[in-house]
Amino acid sequence: MMNGHKTEPAPPPPPPSAAPRQLTEAKVMAEENGRQVEPCVRSKTGGTLTKGDVVVLTLRLLCMATSVTAMSFMVTARQVSAASFYGFQLQLHSKWSFSYSFEYLVGVTATATAYSLFQLLIAGTRLLVKKSPVIPSRNQAWLVFAGDQILAYAMMSAGSAASGVANLNRTGIRHTALPNFCKSLDSFCDHVAVSIAFTFFSCVMYAGAAVQDVIWLSTH
Numbered sequence: 001m002m003n004g005h006k007t008e009p010a011p012p013p014p015p016p017s018a019a020p021r022q023l024t025e026a027k028v029m030a031e032e033n034g035r036q037v038e039p040c041v042r043s044k045t046g047g048t049l050t051k052g053d054v055v056v057l058t059l060r061l062l063c064m065a066t067s068v069t070a071m072s073f074m075v076t077a078r079q080v081s082a083a084s085f086y087g088f089q090l091q092l093h094s095k096w097s098f099s100y101s102f103e104y105l106v107g108v109t110a111t112a113t114a115y116s117l118f119q120l121l122i123a124g125t126r127l128l129v130k131k132s133p134v135i136p137s138r139n140q141a142w143l144v145f146a147g148d149q150i151l152a153y154a155m156m157s158a159g160s161a162a163s164g165v166a167n168l169n170r171t172g173i174r175h176t177a178l179p180n181f182c183k184s185l186d187s188f189c190d191h192v193a194v195s196i197a198f199t200f201f202s203c204v205m206y207a208g209a210a211v212q213d214v215i216w217l218s219t220h
Contacts, residue, residue: 049127050133052135052212052216053123053127053133055212056123056135056209056212056216057123057134059205059208059209059212060116060119060123060209061116061120062205063112063116063151063205063206064113064116064120066198066199066201066202066205067109067110067112067113067116068109068113070105070109070196070199070201070202071109071110071113071195073192073194073195074102074105074106074109074162074191074195075096077094077191077192077195078094078095078096078188079092079185079188080092080093080094081094081184081185092181092184092185094181094185094188096192099165101161101164101165102165102192104161105158105159105161105196108151108154108155108157108158108199109155109202111151111154112151112154112155112206115147115151119144138217138220141217141220142217144209144213145210145213145214145217148206148207148209148210148213151206152203152206152207155199155202155203155206156200156203158199159196159200159203162192162196162199163196
């Protein structure tokens with residue numbers, strides 16, 4: 001109180017304005033919404049799978065499945081039967097190991113199976129333990145691309161060699177008409193045919209994996 005007049009207390013200072021904070025949060029949200037983020041799927045272990053990781057893992061599983069199928073049908077290709085050749089009964093013993101081309105096919109498919117299994121184990125370790133992408137660096141991508149390209153070529157050459165193993169006309173040898181041994185060795189021929197078909201299919205899968213590697217390298 002001064003000179004008989006009661007002075008009113010000063011009004012409290014206004015609360016700090018929340019406008020700058022709201023503007024900052026709105027700006028951050030706008031930047032996050034405008035940013036192009038690769039779609040991802042959250043796994044049960046807490047890690048994330050990007051769309052590219054899902055494609056890579058799917059191709060790896062298909063590569064291993066086709067390689068295992070081709071190898072399994074070839075190593076089980078064996079049969080004992082008899083065939084008539086100009087009135088003579090011939091005892092036929094068929095087995096995949098009697099042909100170098102079939103042995104080469106088994107070797108290539110076994111190598112491809114081991115390679116795909118190794119890649120899947122590495123990818124699983126990165127995703128589940130290290131919580132990192134399937135392909136962590138460009139150097140790793142180049143190594144995987146080289147392996148996929150080599151295996152695609154090896155699969156194509158193995159399938160081509162196995163499919164022409166019984167065609168003597170390609171060697172330049174002229175011969176009389178031979179009987180159709182697959183009538184007597186139907187199980188053996190069916191196993192070989194399925195194995196060759198899956199070998200070519202595996203070639204396509206490894207070529208697709210190589211293309212996926214190129215796409216990853218072009219975007220990272």
